[in-house]
Amino acid sequence: MVAIHVTSEIKPLKKVLLHRPGKELLNLTPDTLERLLFDDIPFLPVAQKEHDRFAEILKENGVEVVYLEDLMAETISVSPEIREKFIKQYIVEANIHTERWKKILFDYFDSIKDPKELVLKTMEGLNLKEVHVSPENSLVDLVSESDKLIIDPMPNLYFTRDPFASVGDGVTLNKMYSITRNRETIYAEYIFNFHPEYKGQVEKWYDRYDEFHIEGGDVLNINETTLAVGISQRTCPEAIDGLAHRIFKNPKSKIERILAVNIPNNRAMMHLDTVFTQIDTDKFTVHPGIYGELQVFEVTPKGDDILVKEINDKLENILAKYLGHPVTLIPCAGGDRIASEREQWNDGSNTLCIAPGVIVVYDRNDVTNKILREQGLTVLEMPSAELSRGRGGPRCMSMPLVRED
Numbered sequence: 001m002v003a004i005h006v007t008s009e010i011k012p013l014k015k016v017l018l019h020r021p022g023k024e025l026l027n028l029t030p031d032t033l034e035r036l037l038f039d040d041i042p043f044l045p046v047a048q049k050e051h052d053r054f055a056e057i058l059k060e061n062g063v064e065v066v067y068l069e070d071l072m073a074e075t076i077s078v079s080p081e082i083r084e085k086f087i088k089q090y091i092v093e094a095n096i097h098t099e100r101w102k103k104i105l106f107d108y109f110d111s112i113k114d115p116k117e118l119v120l121k122t123m124e125g126l127n128l129k130e131v132h133v134s135p136e137n138s139l140v141d142l143v144s145e146s147d148k149l150i151i152d153p154m155p156n157l158y159f160t161r162d163p164f165a166s167v168g169d170g171v172t173l174n175k176m177y178s179i180t181r182n183r184e185t186i187y188a189e190y191i192f193n194f195h196p197e198y199k200g201q202v203e204k205w206y207d208r209y210d211e212f213h214i215e216g217g218d219v220l221n222i223n224e225t226t227l228a229v230g231i232s233q234r235t236c237p238e239a240i241d242g243l244a245h246r247i248f249k250n251p252k253s254k255i256e257r258i259l260a261v262n263i264p265n266n267r268a269m270m271h272l273d274t275v276f277t278q279i280d281t282d283k284f285t286v287h288p289g290i291y292g293e294l295q296v297f298e299v300t301p302k303g304d305d306i307l308v309k310e311i312n313d314k315l316e317n318i319l320a321k322y323l324g325h326p327v328t329l330i331p332c333a334g335g336d337r338i339a340s341e342r343e344q345w346n347d348g349s350n351t352l353c354i355a356p357g358v359i360v361v362y363d364r365n366d367v368t369n370k371i372l373r374e375q376g377l378t379v380l381e382m383p384s385a386e387l388s389r390g391r392g393g394p395r396c397m398s399m400p401l402v403r404e405d
């Protein structure tokens with residue numbers, strides 16, 4: 001089987017990457033919520049139960065589920081050098097810069113021998129009181145509190161959609177918008193560089209060391225030759241320019257055009273997949289907030305450069321043009337403004353399509369889900385009381401690695 005192969009949003013899903021939320025959620029506090037991009041603190045045991053049900057629904061429907069933490073544990077088990085390189089890089093990226101603390105923390109992480117336990121610990125964050133230090137050796141240690149996080153958790157890791165995005169037989173390895181989420185991409189970097197199944201198998205259309213930010217939630221595979229990318233809070237036009245140059249220049253890419261869709265810059269519409277997702281060959285769920293004419297740019301190759309053309313139109317017309325047939329937009333919660341705003345906040349339009357017309361959704365969006373059933377979709381509901389507090393739905397919580405052609 002190929003390592004990565006995704007040319008659509010709806011073709012049968014064969015293999016998907018998830019991350020089971022872990023103790024990183026226990027290191028969220030009211031003071032850090034905003035910086036760490038959460039709106040509330042999920043109750044971990046319930047969040048895990050909900051996530052396990054998500055994975056079970058996928059498996060019941062023939063999808064192979066792999067976990068980020070397992071792939072990463074396998075990656076650092078490839079050789080002691082890779083493990084050591086990872087720990088050192090992780091510490092620097094966690095903003096630890098003094099030689100003394102780099103050494104203390106290297107020894108701490110290096111002492112965790114089980115690879116998966118080590119990976120999970122790097123995700124969880126670290127409290128000063130977990131590390132044994134001799135405070136008499138340093139003024140800094142004596143003046144600081146003993147019960148504080150010295151390494152932040154990465155609570156958004158269960159949104160595997162964002163740090164990298166599968167496009168064709170490659171990935172965009174993303175430079176993220178926020179400091180907290182930028183740390184997450186280290187895992188994909190190591191997996192794609194060193195994991196035996198992925199090393200040398202995956203084209204990189206964008207890199208985490210590039211200058212401008214782009215996130216996977218903004219990347220939608222319309223078909224084999226057309227990619228839609230949101231210009232949003234999380235993805236800037238410069239990143240799309242850079243991606244276009246790279247992807248058009250690479251003979252292994254089949255992408256012939258990128259549609260850059262300008263969406264409002266706010267938290268309720270943070271990514272393109274927060275405002276619309278494809279659910280069938282001719283159907284999309286949408287946030288009613290993007291009805292009407294949208295600013296859209298068609299980016300195509302022109303010699304060694306790119307050509308950008310503004311093609312503003314209604315979403316349904318743009319999609320119909322590139323898919324080659326009419327499409328129906330189903331608004332979140334129908335036309336009811338209050339229900340729609342409520343359900344949109346809990347990702348009512350953010351569905352994971354696992355085959356044409358078959359979608360995984362949050363159970364809490366009951367108004368939207370009823371409408372989707374009436375439209376003939378197979379709606380697989382997952383529990384969502386706690387997971388939804390992170391502001392992402394089933395599409396955000398999954399990264400397709402392989403979809404059938």
Ligand SMILES: NC(=O)NCCC[C@H](N)C(=O)O
Nearest residue numbers: 037159217271390391392396
């Ligand atoms: N694709 C998505 O819309 N992902 C949801 C990400 C939620 C996360 N709390 C964030 O703010 O990045």
